[in-house]
Structure formats: structure tokens, C-alpha cells
Amino acid sequence: MRATDILTLTPQGLYCPLGDFHVDPVRPVPRALVTHGHSDHARAGHGAVLATAQTLRIMAARYGEDFAGARQAARLGETIRQGDVAVRFVPAGHVLGSAQIVIEAGGTRLVVSGDYKRGYDPTCLPCEIVPCDVFITEATFGLPVFRHPDARAEVDKLLASLTLFPERAHLVGAYALGKAQRVMALLREAGYDRPIYVHGAMEKLCALYAELGVDLGEVVKVAAADRAKLAGEVIVCPPPAIQEVWARKFPDPVAGFASGWMRVRARARQKGVELPMVISDHCDWDELKQSILETGAGEVWVTHGQEDALVHWCGTMGISARPLHMLGYGDEGEDTGEVTGDLAAPAAAVESGETP
Numbered sequence: 450m451r452a453t454d455i456l457t458l459t460p461q462g463l464y465c466p467l468g469d470f471h472v473d474p475v476r477p478v479p480r481a482l483v484t485h486g487h488s489d490h491a492r493a494g495h496g497a498v499l500a501t502a503q504t505l506r507i508m509a510a511r512y513g514e515d516f517a518g519a520r521q522a523a524r525l526g527e528t529i530r531q532g533d534v535a536v537r538f539v540p541a542g543h544v545l546g547s548a549q550i551v552i553e554a555g556g557t558r559l560v561v562s563g564d565y566k567r568g569y570d571p572t573c574l575p576c577e578i579v580p581c582d583v584f585i586t587e588a589t590f591g592l593p594v595f596r597h598p599d600a601r602a603e604v605d606k607l608l609a610s611l612t613l614f615p616e617r618a619h620l621v622g623a624y625a626l627g628k629a630q631r632v633m634a635l636l637r638e639a640g641y642d643r644p645i646y647v648h649g650a651m652e653k654l655c656a657l658y659a660e661l662g663v664d665l666g667e668v669v670k671v672a673a674a675d676r677a678k679l680a681g682e683v684i685v686c687p688p689p690a691i692q693e694v695w696a697r698k699f700p701d702p703v704a705g706f707a708s709g710w711m712r713v714r715a716r717a718r719q720k721g722v723e724l725p726m727v728i729s730d731h732c733d734w735d736e737l738k739q740s741i742l743e744t745g746a747g748e749v750w751v752t753h754g755q756e757d758a759l760v761h762w763c764g765t766m767g768i769s770a771r772p773l774h775m776l777g778y779g780d781e782g783e784d785t786g787e788v789t790g791d792l793a794a795p796a797a798a799v800e801s802g803e804t805p
């Protein structure tokens with residue numbers, strides 16, 4: 450069976466006519482299969498949602514319990530029939546609950562990876578590569594300049610700064626879903642046992658992570674503390690908050706930012722990020738290439754990001770590839786690609802619990 454008979458591109462997003470469902474639709478649809486909880490992939494208002502139990506919990510935390518007409522939890526590895534196709538969720542290693550969706554019909558297998566990464570992350574299951582005919586990937590960091598170092602080494606920079614500047618508050622800009630908890634968990638693994646202070650926008654998701662079994666240690670709301678007394682402490686906040694009046698009330702704050710974009714040092718400097726940490730929840734250039742080769746796919750579809758370079762590279766490897774130019778993805782967190790946009794967005798928007 451041809452892959453394009455199994456998945457086609459519609460204005461709502463990728464659609465499977467044989468199973469009558471969309472994957473990560475960008476507009477409300479009757480039936481959605483959702484890879485993970487970031488707001489560009491998981492939207493409210495669908496008739497029914499099939500996703501991992503953790504992703505369903507994250508959606509409920511962000512949108513309210515009535516985020517969809519009906520919901521069904523997909524167990525990792527379990528094959529579920531959807532009309533004339535078989536679907537299966539496997540770990541994507543991106544954020545808690547994130548999954549790739551394997552779709553099979555007539556002996557053809559497609560894998561929609563959603564967002565995924567290969568680097569170490571104690572807050573979610575590692576990415577599992579599934580051999581397939583067609584691999585559908587993002588390309589957020591699909592340029593050779595992007596190389597993500599070990600996240601543990603980046604967190605060591607924060608610990609070194611705390612030792613060097615015990616009189617300064619250390620702010621860490623990090624996206625509310627996934628990145629914030631990953632940084633916190635890495636700090637704990639490195640032996641950091643002070644309370645970690647969090648901005649109001651982080652609180653609900655940190656509590657949910659803890660409830661779902663990710664140990665973040667003692668987490669304290671900034672609102673419950675005297676900001677002037679937080680010298681030498683770590684405060685995790687949404688990236689825009691580090692440039693706001695909010696941030697200036699801490700003692701001589703160090704502005705940190707955990708993002709794959711921090712690889713571009715000029716951007717960090719330009720935005721006044723004193724402590725850039727190159728920590729990404731997406732694959733870097735080498736991981737994208739490695740993952741594509743490991744799937745053995747003869748065909749690659751690229752959803753969003755730096756499509757051109759990746760499509761070109763596939764061509765040099767004899768893999769047929771095409772960009773899907775999918776609109777609507779990449780408007781949360783790192784996917785934006787623009788540090789400017791991230792840092793300029795008003796924190797008022799994120800105070801409500803939503804990242805921009």
C-alpha cells in the first residue's frame with residue numbers, strides 16, 4: 450500500500466483516511482491521536498483524543514478536564530485497531546508521556562515521531578527507534594551548527610555559578626512543560642538538595658510531574674517566599690520572566706536560560722543571558738541523521754523546522770525526502786526558533802499557566 454494512502458496532509462494536519470483520525474491536528478477534529486502535551490501538538494476541542502495516560506493528564510492540567518469530548522489512554526507498545534489500520538504508541542524521549550505513533554496498513558509502516566530526542570533525560574522514557582518504511586520527523590535543530598552537549602554538563606555550569614556567586618539569585622528560564630522539570634531533575638541527580646523555587650507558571654506542571662512519579666525534591670512557589678532573601682537559590686521561571694520587573698526583585702540575579710538555541714552564543718549575549726545552558730528536548734543535527742538511518746526508512750517526511758538542510762542530506766544518502774511545510778507546529782517553547790520572541794513575550798501570558 451502507498452504511504453500517501455495511509456497518511457495525507459489536510460488543513461487540520463496529518464490525516465489517516467483508513468482509520469479516520471488525525472495525528473496532532475492543529476484544529477479541532479472528531480478524532481485525534483496526540484503525540485505529547487506541548488500546546489502546538491495537543492490542542493483542546495477535539496471530539497475524542499487517544500494519547501498516553503500522562504499526555505491526557507497534561508492536557509487536562511492545561512485545558513481543564515473537558516478538553517475533549519472523550520479520551521482514551523494508549524498503553525505504550527500495545528497495538529490498537531483504528532478502522533483499517535493498526536496503531537501503536539512508543540516512547541519519543543521528548544517530555545513526560547511523549548510518544549511516537551506507529552501506523553501500519555497493508556504491510557506499510559509509517560512512524561510519526563512528533564517531537565523526539567536522544568539525549569539523557571531522567572523525566573521520561575528514552576526514545577525507541579522503530580524500523581519503518583516512512584519516518585515523519587521534525588527538524589527544529591536541523592542544521593550542522595546545532596550540537597547539543599550532555600545536559601548534565603550544562604547543569605554543572607549552573608552548580609559552578611552557584612558556588613562562585615553565593616550572593617546572587619540564579620534565575621533559569623525554561624519552558625514550563627518538560628524543560629523546567631528536566632533541569633530540576635538533573636540538579637537533583639547532581640546532588641543539589643536545596644529547595645528549588647518556581648514561578649507560578651511552572652507550579653501546576655511540576656506538581657503533576659511529581660504526582661506521576663518524577664522526583665523533583667522540595668519545590669517552593671516564589672510567591673510564597675520573600676524574593677529579596679533568595680540569594681544563592683535556584684529559581685526556575687518561563688524564559689520571558691527573566692527580562693521583566695519580576696526578575697529584578699531578586700538579589701543581583703544571574704539570568705540563565707536552558708535551550709538548544711543557546712548554542713548560538715551571539716543570541717544569548719544579545720538578550721542578556723549571562724548563563725546560557727545548551728539543553729534541548731529536540732534532536733540535534735547528528736541525532737536527526739542518526740535516527741533517520743536507524744529507522745531504515747526509504748522515505749522521510751519533514752514536518753517543521755529547518756526542513757531544507759535535512760531534506761538535502763537525505764538526498765545525499767539516497768533516501769527520498771520531502772518537506773511537509775506544516776503550519777501550526779513550533780509555536781511553543783523551543784520550536785519557535787526565535788529567542789527574541791521567547792524573551793519578548795509578556796510574562797503576564799505565562800502567569801496564567803500557559804507558555805507562549
Ligand SMILES: [Zn+2]
Pocket residue numbers: 485487490543564
Ligand atoms: Zn514538543
Ligand SMILES: [Zn+2]
Pocket residue numbers: 487489490564778779784
Ligand atoms: Zn513541536
